[in-house]
Amino acid sequence: MTTTPLYAIPGSTPAVVPAAAAAPAPLPAAAKPAPVTVGEVLAQSQVEAVMDELDRDLVGLAPVKARIRDIAALLVIARLREQLGLAASKPSLHMCFSGNPGTGKTTVALRMAQILHRLGYVRKGHVVSVTRDDLVGQYIGHTAPKTKEVLKKAMGGVLFIDEAYYLYRPENERDYGQEAIEILLQVMENQRDDLVVILAGYKDRMDTFFQSNPGMSSRIAHHLDFPDYASGELLHIADTMLATSHYRFGPGAREAFSDYLQRRLTQPHFANARSVRNALDRMRLRQASRLFADRDRVLTADDLSTIAEADIRASRVFAAVP
Numbered sequence: 314m315t316t317t318p319l320y321a322i323p324g325s326t327p328a329v330v331p332a333a334a335a336a337p338a339p340l341p342a343a344a345k346p347a348p349v350t351v352g353e354v355l356a357q358s359q360v361e362a363v364m365d366e367l368d369r370d371l372v373g374l375a376p377v378k379a380r381i382r383d384i385a386a387l388l389v390i391a392r393l394r395e396q397l398g399l400a401a402s403k404p405s406l407h408m409c410f411s412g413n414p415g416t417g418k419t420t421v422a423l424r425m426a427q428i429l430h431r432l433g434y435v436r437k438g439h440v441v442s443v444t445r446d447d448l449v450g451q452y453i454g455h456t457a458p459k460t461k462e463v464l465k466k467a468m469g470g471v472l473f474i475d476e477a478y479y480l481y482r483p484e485n486e487r488d489y490g491q492e493a494i495e496i497l498l499q500v501m502e503n504q505r506d507d508l509v510v511i512l513a514g515y516k517d518r519m520d521t522f523f524q525s526n527p528g529m530s531s532r533i534a535h536h537l538d539f540p541d542y543a544s545g546e547l548l549h550i551a552d553t554m555l556a557t558s559h560y561r562f563g564p565g566a567r568e569a570f571s572d573y574l575q576r577r578l579t580q581p582h583f584a585n586a587r588s589v590r591n592a593l594d595r596m597r598l599r600q601a602s603r604l605f606a607d608r609d610r611v612l613t614a615d616d617l618s619t620i621a622e623a624d625i626r627a628s629r630v631f632a633a634v635p
Contacts, residue, residue: 413585443472604616
């Protein structure tokens with residue numbers, strides 16, 4: 314289980330400075346007027362900055378980004394309605410992120426938590442990311458305290474449950490996953506003002522999970538499907554990852570990596586951006602071995618930051634029969 318703080322406000326306590334005896338008491342600071350327009354809500358919350366980061370940091374995913382903007386719009390309008398006494402309760406915000414590995418589900422969950430926090434729908438800007446092992450115990454009486462401890466840590470923020478369908482194992486009558494689901498259902502309904510739950514996993518398995526657990530399905534208000542990346546988008550992701558680490562493709566290397574992607578996409582267990590990152594790590598390893606072998610050479614910054622075509626074509630992907 315991991316807790317991912319998105320940003321934190323320094324918690325140091327200011328020193329108490331006694332006022333001079335003759336000094337008048339300071340006037341109270343004027344409270345900011347409540348926003349009455351969409352623009353004022355956006356300006357005060359700075360939500361647009363988060364959505365701009367999402368557009369900038371994530372390649373592709375146009376349908377997902379559009380849906381995130383729709384949800385943000387819903388929250389802004391709901392906030393304005395609440396100020397005018399038009400809304401009795403906050404909108405339901407539990408979500409399901411469906412898609413293959415490496416399609417940005419965790420990253421979008423982090424950005425979603427920021428949006429919710431800045432608009433006042435969760436108290437904290439944190440995401441608690443868990444799997445079945447963090448929630449389900451191995452013996453009678455073990456599951457409830459484990460699940461409740463996770464929920465306690467997630468309160469005021471977002472609980473992200475990856476591969477949520479593993480909570481339900483009907484083939485095993487002694488499995489305790491159903492107990493965790495029942496506790497989650499109760500909290501998702503009764504404390505939805507203080508916790509947002511995001512379930513994530515493969516689309517087909519999530520569909521089966523919801524069919525077997527209609528109570529969970531009825532509590533999920535927003536379903537977002539994360540498409541696989543196209544080869545051009547994966548190449549763009551590789552460019553971004555390299556630049557972030559102060560590397561670059563040398564002559565012919567980008568074309569070689571494009572060729573690598575075309576071959577790798579036809580092989581099993583491809584995980585989109587995750588596989589791109591792993592491939593680049595292996596290519597950096599080959600680059601390091603290549604430079605290490607020439608011990609007397611004076612290495613320049615260009616040498617140390619360039620991935621050569623040979624570093625890519627040494628992959629066993631090119632040795633495989635097309």
